[in-house]
Amino acid sequence: MLSIQNSSICYGTTPVIRNVSLDIPPGKMVALIGPNGSGKTTLVRGVAGTLPLESGKVTFRDLDLRDLPENSRAKFISVVPQSTQFPSGFSVFETVSLGRTPYLGWTGRLSSVDVRLVRNAILETSITELQNADVQALSGGEQQRVILARALAQDTPVLILDEPTAHLDLTYQIGLLTIVRRICKEKQLSVLVVLHDLNLAARFADEVAVMDKGAIFAHGSPDEVLTEKILSPVFHLPMSVIHPDGMNYPVILPQ
Numbered sequence: 001m002l003s004i005q006n007s008s009i010c011y012g013t014t015p016v017i018r019n020v021s022l023d024i025p026p027g028k029m030v031a032l033i034g035p036n037g038s039g040k041t042t043l044v045r046g047v048a049g050t051l052p053l054e055s056g057k058v059t060f061r062d063l064d065l066r067d068l069p070e071n072s073r074a075k076f077i078s079v080v081p082q083s084t085q086f087p088s089g090f091s092v093f094e095t096v097s098l099g100r101t102p103y104l105g106w107t108g109r110l111s112s113v114d115v116r117l118v119r120n121a122i123l124e125t126s127i128t129e130l131q132n133a134d135v136q137a138l139s140g141g142e143q144q145r146v147i148l149a150r151a152l153a154q155d156t157p158v159l160i161l162d163e164p165t166a167h168l169d170l171t172y173q174i175g176l177l178t179i180v181r182r183i184c185k186e187k188q189l190s191v192l193v194v195l196h197d198l199n200l201a202a203r204f205a206d207e208v209a210v211m212d213k214g215a216i217f218a219h220g221s222p223d224e225v226l227t228e229k230i231l232s233p234v235f236h237l238p239m240s241v242i243h244p245d246g247m248n249y250p251v252i253l254p255q
Contacts, residue, residue, distance in 0.1 A: 001025045002047075002077075002158045002190040007056030009039075009046045016042050018214045019056070026157070029181055031201035032194045034211035035235055040194045043083070043211070044056040044162050046191065048079050059159060060190075071238040074102040078154035080147050086135045092146055093131040096121055099153030121152040125179055130235045141172030148176065152183065157183070165200060173197070198252040202226050210234055226250050242247040 002024040009017035017039050019063040024030045028196050034038050047058050049065065058065050060076050068076075078099070086095060099121065100114040110118070122131050125145045130138065135146055145162060151159060161180065166174040177193075184191045197203045201208050201222065208225040210218040212234045218225045231252065232241040238255035 001061065002192070003059045004043075004047060005059065007043075007046060007058065008054040009051055010054045011042075015054070016214050017046060020214075020216055022209055022216060022219065024158070024192050026188040026190055027185055028206045029184045029191040029193060029204060030207045030209060031182050031195070031205035032192060032211060033198060034200050034217070038211040039214040040211050041162055042214075044079075044160050044192065045192055047238075048077055048160055050074050059156050071102050074154065074156070076156055077158040077160060078151035078156040078163050080144075080151050081157070082166060084143075084147050084161045086143065090135050090137065090200075091132050092127060092138070092149075093118065094120065095135045095146055096149045096153050099150040099155075102154065117155055117189055118153045121149040124152060124183060125149040126175075127165050141168050141176075142177060144168060146174065148179065157188075158190045158192075158235060161191070163194050165195065165197065173200060179238075180204075198226060198231070202223055202249045202252060224228075226252055 004020055004022045007016060007017060007020050007116055020043060025122060034040055042051065046053055049070065050189060053066065065073050065076060065149055097110060097118050100110060100118060103114065122128055123221055125148050127145050127149060128143065134144065138146065164176055170178065180191060180193065183189065205222060207220065208222050209216055210225055210230060218230045226241060228239050240253045240255055241250050242253065
């Protein structure tokens with residue numbers, strides 16, 4: 001289990017994340033939601049190790065990930081960032097292969113195991129027919145699947161996604177999160193995903209954590225957390241939450 005324990009993060013002397021604790025069990029997809037400026041991206045950067053913690057710790061199976069060098073930490077946590085600069089002239093296969101970087105020896109060559117994991121990641125994200133294409137020539141939705149495949153090729157027990165559906169149309173949003181949820185269950189990954197769309201969080205997440213002003217305001221199942229009482233004051237907007245017949249998740253409507 002990935003465990004964020006009493007963690008705080010500062011920019012200079014300004015506290016941004018304040019004493020946050022959150023557990024992400026294996027096989028669970030936890031959505032992190034909240035208004036702009038609430039600290040969601042800062043928190044995931046602290047968890048991933050790209051920002052230092054002022055206090056607290058991040059552990060996986062009781063191993064403090066802060067104690068690990070970057071290359072070793074990359075064997076525990078893979079990240080799908082908000083945006084990526086793709087290498088010029090790289091094919092999809094070559095780009096996904098970059099996920100194996102933490103495991104390469106001094107020759108920098110892919111082993112048969114590396115190649116198998118790259119091909120599996122490409123298959124799992126349904127981009128097999130694109131593997132020889134120039135990654136820069138793909139659509140935004142296709143490129144986002146390549147980024148996800150690269151993270152899966154890293155073969156880590158923890159997967160973090162920072163607004164992976166930003167700038168995607170509805171088809172690619174649903175398709176991407178369907179893949180993430182399926183792989184989360186099949187591989188028993190601990191998945192933390194930052195989402196702006198509350199209805200996507202309701203539909204795909206096992207648990208939802210609401211951030212406000214650098215702290216966790218509420219945490220629980222979608223039915224427990226995605227309520228008018230919790231959402232309206234956090235987003236400073238009246239919300240209606242309905243439960244349509246035949247749907248097993250709530251639908252959130254701003255008033």
